[in-house]
Amino acid sequence: MDYEAFFSGHLDRLRAEGRYRTFAELERIVGAFPRARLHRDGRPPRDVTVWCSNDYLAMGQHPAVVEAMRGAIEAQGSGAGGTRNISGTNRLHAELERELAALHGKDAALVFTSGYVANETTLQTLGAMLPGCELYSDASNHASMIAGIRHSGAARRIFRHNDVDHLEELLAGADPATPKVVAFESVYSMDGDVSPIGEICDVAHRHGALTYLDEVHAVGMYGRRGAGVAERDGVLDKVDIVQGTLAKAFGVIGGYIAASAATVDFVRSCGAGFIFTTSLPPAIAAAALASVRHVSSHPELRVRHQERALRLKRELARVGLPVMPSATHIVPLFVGDATLCKQASDLLLDRHEIYVQPINYPTVPRGSERLRLTPTPEHGDRDMDRLVAALQDVWQTLGLGLRQAAE
Ligand SMILES: *Cc1c(COP(=O)(O)O)cnc(C)c1O
Secondary structure, three states: OOOHHHHHHHHHHHHHHOOOOOEEEEEEEOOOOEEEEEOOOOOOOEEEEEOOOOOOOHHHHEEEEEEEEHHHHHHHHHHOOOOOOOOOOOOOHHHHHHHHHHHOOOEEEEEEHHHHHHHHHHHHHHHHHHOOEEEEOOOOOOOOHHHHHHOOEEEEEEEEEOOHHHHHHHHHHHOOOOOOEEEEEEOOOOOOOOHHHHHHHHHHHHOOOHHHHHHHHOOOOOOOOOOOOOHOOOOHHHEEEEEEOOOOOOOOOEEEEEEOOHHHHHHHHHOOOHHHOOOOOHHHHHHHHHHHHHHHOOHHHHHHHHHHHHHHHHHHHOOOOEOOOOOOOOOOOOOOOOHHHHHHHHHHHHHOOOOOOEEEOOOOOOOOOOOEOOOOOOOOOOHHHHHHHHHHHHHHHHOOOOOOOOO
16 A cells, blocks of 8 residues: 555545644743744744633632742652552642542542543443443543544444433433443533533433533632532532533643542542553642642632623624534634634634634534634733724624624
């Protein structure tokens, strides 16, 4: 086989479909959030306003987080020195796990190198080790959950997105004696919609299933202490295993689960993606710990975040830009075509110094390509007004559809 021809042929097809991925090379600037410096093919760097970061609360450069990381590096150096089992468990990992368990009201927590690894490892381990296990998965679940479910080799049943009745129907048709796990998310990251956590858990438990909830786009941002939508909705105790990330609202890197002592000990003891990899550097654990503590004790961050998102949605709708319905801080703007979506993103950057990455298939279904805006507490009214004006210009230039302006 001509491997090179195969690879470049595939890439050519991606380009022809307008969904070849190009990365914006950014240089972040502490203290200037949401501004960053953009570097492109040897041209002089330009300052841009970032409107698509998952550093939802700007914690990635919060002084408490940066200081915690610097202090731990100076005290303990760079790497962890091993896997968790062989010399790589640091006091800071243990402290972070205790903090996360307390945040979610669970016995214990377990930290992984990323949220992706937390999902993949936990679901793979449960699916492979629970005898005859069946995994029930929401149709819109994230790639990391799908990977874990697939790799587990367990039977997989997909229920329609957020459809409690469909889940019930599937569960009712199964053998009551087989172990089951129902895996879903709280906030779906591309549409910004929210699942009925309590109802899904009730149905799952009626049929003897464990519940597994990905709160990656909710931790830090919902609930009184930022434990997520399950906390906000008062259903923390219905979620058997909650999964989260330290990389989005907490602004660092790493993922975790929180659950009963036995569940966590089981994954700790059997999960390959936990066992056979070097643990997070102590400085990362220190930064994440500082971030979780700060975010959970500052509810005004969550209030401001929601206010910013509401204002942006209102302003977009006011001028007729096709903002998609979203119940959360995620603000998707409908384009519906991969090439136009990329062009809109390029124009925002070239003409307006605004960076919004196009979101194309397979991240979202074909025909629903979009720009996904993520306002943070640090995006001011002027940033927002500039964004809306820039989008109006881009929409007009590309002849994209507007809606009747809402008043
Ligand atoms: C980003 C994401 C993850 C992975 O988290 P990382 O910490 O970035 O690896 C898991 N689930 C969902 C829904 C995500 O969007």
